[in-house]
Amino acid sequence: MRTCFPTMSGFTLTFLGSGTSYGIPMIGCHCPTCTSQDPRDNRLRSSVWIHNEDVSLLIDSGPDLRLQALRYGIERLDAMLLTHTHADHLNGLDDLRAFTRLTHQPLPVYAAQEHIQFLMSHFEYVFQERNPAFGWGIPRLEPHAVWDAPFTVGPLCIQPVPLLHGRWLSIGYRMGNLAYLTDCSGIPESSLPLLEGIQVLVIDALRTKPHPTHLHFDSALALARFLGAAHTYFTHISHETLHASEQARLPEDITIAYDGLNLNVSL
Numbered sequence: 001m002r003t004c005f006p007t008m009s010g011f012t013l014t015f016l017g018s019g020t021s022y023g024i025p026m027i028g029c030h031c032p033t034c035t036s037q038d039p040r041d042n043r044l045r046s047s048v049w050i051h052n053e054d055v056s057l058l059i060d061s062g063p064d065l066r067l068q069a070l071r072y073g074i075e076r077l078d079a080m081l082l083t084h085t086h087a088d089h090l091n092g093l094d095d096l097r098a099f100t101r102l103t104h105q106p107l108p109v110y111a112a113q114e115h116i117q118f119l120m121s122h123f124e125y126v127f128q129e130r131n132p133a134f135g136w137g138i139p140r141l142e143p144h145a146v147w148d149a150p151f152t153v154g155p156l157c158i159q160p161v162p163l164l165h166g167r168w169l170s171i172g173y174r175m176g177n178l179a180y181l182t183d184c185s186g187i188p189e190s191s192l193p194l195l196e197g198i199q200v201l202v203i204d205a206l207r208t209k210p211h212p213t214h215l216h217f218d219s220a221l222a223l224a225r226f227l228g229a230a231h232t233y234f235t236h237i238s239h240e241t242l243h244a245s246e247q248a249r250l251p252e253d254i255t256i257a258y259d260g261l262n263l264n265v266s267l
């Protein structure tokens with residue numbers, strides 16, 4: 001079923017954010033993680049940037065998008081891949097206008113059909129023909145519905161991976177031997193063949209205790225073992241996880257991701 005194979009090395013995956021929906025520190029919280037001086041405990045909302053000199057892809061446009069783009073130097077995008085429509089993954093959408101303002105081209109956005117329908121009802125203006133009265137002051141997006149068939153962006157072959165996220169749908173994305181599976185409580189059997197042979201796994205692991213709509217450390221670790229990833233990165237981390245002490249308890253092939261972490265990947 002899978003048709004995407006790694007063909008090119010030399011890409012970087014940058015964690016723009018690795019935190020759960022509140023971000024860390026949480027407003028009004030004085031717990032050890034929210035008051036930690038370890039920069040790895042300071043987490044913006046989860047998203048990643050996959051890039052090299054030729055290609056620039058964003059996965060999710062959370063509410064910290066502007067800060068993330070400035071912090072990590074994102075100045076152009078070829079496409080945005082949306083995992084789902086929860087606010088912590090979507091509500092920076094309007095800041096995509098900074099990119100379309102520069103190119104005067106609509107930005108392709110890849111998402112499940114039901115997520116595109118949500119965008120069309122909540123952000124209708126980003127799909128309208130450009131109104132000369134607004135110039136390029138509003139974002140212009142070009143929707144592409146995805147499910148389980150691969151698609152291409154420039155030289156990249158991208159495999160969407162439908163995931164369970166409690167009672168919601170979330171879309172993971174596989175490129176080459178890398179899979180990014182945020183906001184996931186389980187992988188449907190029909191999606192397992194899409195993940196055969198992955199080497200680098202980025203997966204939701206909210207905290208050590210179970211949660212109804214997210215994987216936790218034990219369930220994420222079990223899935224990493226089942227999928228046979230060579231190295232796994234936990235993301236979408238809550239303030240119940242103090243980086244240094246929890247990392248020390250994990251096997252060597254499991255890393256708790258943190259903001260600004262860069263991975264060299266083959267796609």
Ligand SMILES: [Zn+2]
Pocket residue numbers: 020021046086088089183236
């Ligand atoms: Zn989330």
Ligand SMILES: [Zn+2]
Pocket residue numbers: 026029030031032033034239
């Ligand atoms: Zn806290």
Ligand SMILES: [Zn+2]
Pocket residue numbers: 084086165183
């Ligand atoms: Zn979510």
